[in-house]
Amino acid sequence: MESNILKRLREWFKKNAAMLPWRPTDLDAPRDPYAVWISETMLQQTQVATVRDYYIKWMKRFPDIETLAKANEEEVFRYWQGLGYYSRARNILRTAKTVCEQAVRQAHRPATMPRTRKELEALPGIGAYTAGAILSLAYHQREAILDGNLVRIFARFYALDFLPTDKASAGKNTTGKNEGCAEAYWKYAREVADSPKAYMHNEALMELGRTVCKSKNPECANCPLSGGCRAFAEGRTGEFPPKRKSAQREWRGTALVVESADGKLLAVSAGQPFLAGQATLPHFEHSRNATAGIPAEAEAYFNADNVVHTRECGSFRHNITVHKIECRVLHVKLSTKASKCVASSGKKIDPQFNATWVKKEDAAKAFANSFSLKALKNVF
Numbered sequence: 001m002e003s004n005i006l007k008r009l010r011e012w013f014k015k016n017a018a019m020l021p022w023r024p025t026d027l028d029a030p031r032d033p034y035a036v037w038i039s040e041t042m043l044q045q046t047q048v049a050t051v052r053d054y055y056i057k058w059m060k061r062f063p064d065i066e067t068l069a070k071a072n073e074e075e076v077f078r079y080w081q082g083l084g085y086y087s088r089a090r091n092i093l094r095t096a097k098t099v100c101e102q103a104v105r106q107a108h109r110p111a112t113m114p115r116t117r118k119e120l121e122a123l124p125g126i127g128a129y130t131a132g133a134i135l136s137l138a139y140h141q142r143e144a145i146l147d148g149n150l151v152r153i154f155a156r157f158y159a160l161d162f163l164p165t166d167k168a169s170a171g172k173n174t175t176g177k178n179e180g181c182a183e184a185y186w187k188y189a190r191e192v193a194d195s196p197k198a199y200m201h202n203e204a205l206m207e208l209g210r211t212v213c214k215s216k217n218p219e220c221a222n223c224p225l226s227g228g229c230r231a232f233a234e235g236r237t238g239e240f241p242p243k244r245k246s247a248q249r250e251w252r253g254t255a256l257v258v259e260s261a262d263g264k265l266l267a268v269s270a271g272q273p274f275l276a277g278q279a280t281l282p283h284f285e286h287s288r289n290a291t292a293g294i295p296a297e298a299e300a301y302f303n304a305d306n307v308v309h310t311r312e313c314g315s316f317r318h319n320i321t322v323h324k325i326e327c328r329v330l331h332v333k334l335s336t337k338a339s340k341c342v343a344s345s346g347k348k349i350d351p352q353f354n355a356t357w358v359k360k361e362d363a364a365k366a367f368a369n370s371f372s373l374k375a376l377k378n379v380f
């Protein structure tokens with residue numbers, strides 16, 4: 001983008017930047033790298049309006065990386081609950097612990113986020129986008145970012161008829177040179193960031209994509225880039241970026257709420273289709289035409305001879321990563337106490353499920369993921 005367009009972009013941003021909890025009033029002030037990391041990670045796949053409250057609560061409880069590194073996964077998940085994509089929360093905690101351990105080893109206290117792309121991208125959950133955001137917004141380095149907002153803007157501004165995820169053969173830049181699709185987009189992102197004001201260009205483009213160059217009905221009349229935008233000049237804004245095939249996959253299954261005679265609920269944290277490593281209700285996939293009653297897969301978790309009653313408790317919809325889930329809920333009440341429960345084989349519940357029992361009154365805390373909480377809501 002030419003310098004006069006970037007100047008207009010900066011002026012637009014100074015007038016229009018929204019007040020956000022992670023954004024200081026002085027837009028030229030370097031940011032706290034920890035705050036940038038947390039806010040940008042929360043903002044991946046999640047709307048600003050949703051993130052706002054989560055961010056405030058998070059920073060109150062974990063104001064810096066050292067406080068976070070001392071927390072346990074269960075608590076971190078609780079503060080993440082509702083944001084989805086729990087692997088992000090798990091990676092945040094792993095990264096906090098790694099950075100703090102390195103700081104102790106190297107006697108660099110207090111611990112802080114690394115200052116190079118290579119070091120940042122070596123940390124769990126930090127990819128090219130987050131690394132670029134930390135380096136540019138917090139450390140004011142000339143580092144690029146590329147997220148969905150920037151992709152949409154570049155696609156329209158340069159009339160790119162391919163996406164970064166397309167096969168390399170499609171990735172031609174405006175000079176017709178084929179560079180691979182992702183690289184063609186990154187090249188434009190690096191151009192924008194090749195400035196002492198990289199931090200502002202990056203953030204302004206994210207904001208512009210969110211508020212003006214929106215997916216539907218871009219407000220070109222209010223856009224500081226309109227003077228150089230090819231899609232606008234050619235009246236083709238609706239054509240860019242090109243549509244991609246939906247990556248969503250449908251998943252139908254059953255979640256089991258298995259309740260022992262002494263009022264405990266079965267939790268598993270392994271061997272499940274979703275939510276690995278977290279306490280969740282046992283769940284499994286079944287076909288669209290699954291019949292009512294106790295499915296065979298369920299008997300891995302209890303002995304059918306000990307069932308006092310089963311109750312179909314409706315179903316719920318939920319999304320996890322690319323999966324569009326439709327899940328029925330089956331409540332199974334047992335005649336045996338938790339300590340005596342076995343699978344239908346007569347043996348202990350398979351250790352691969354890492355099964356535990358939690359008191360019913362502790363369920364909301366123990367099952368710190370929306371999938372399980374929705375299922376429980378159908379029962380109790």
Ligand code: SF4
Nearest residue numbers: 213218220223226229
């Ligand atoms: S002129 Fe329109 S299409 Fe082009 S960048 Fe601005 S809002 Fe997007």
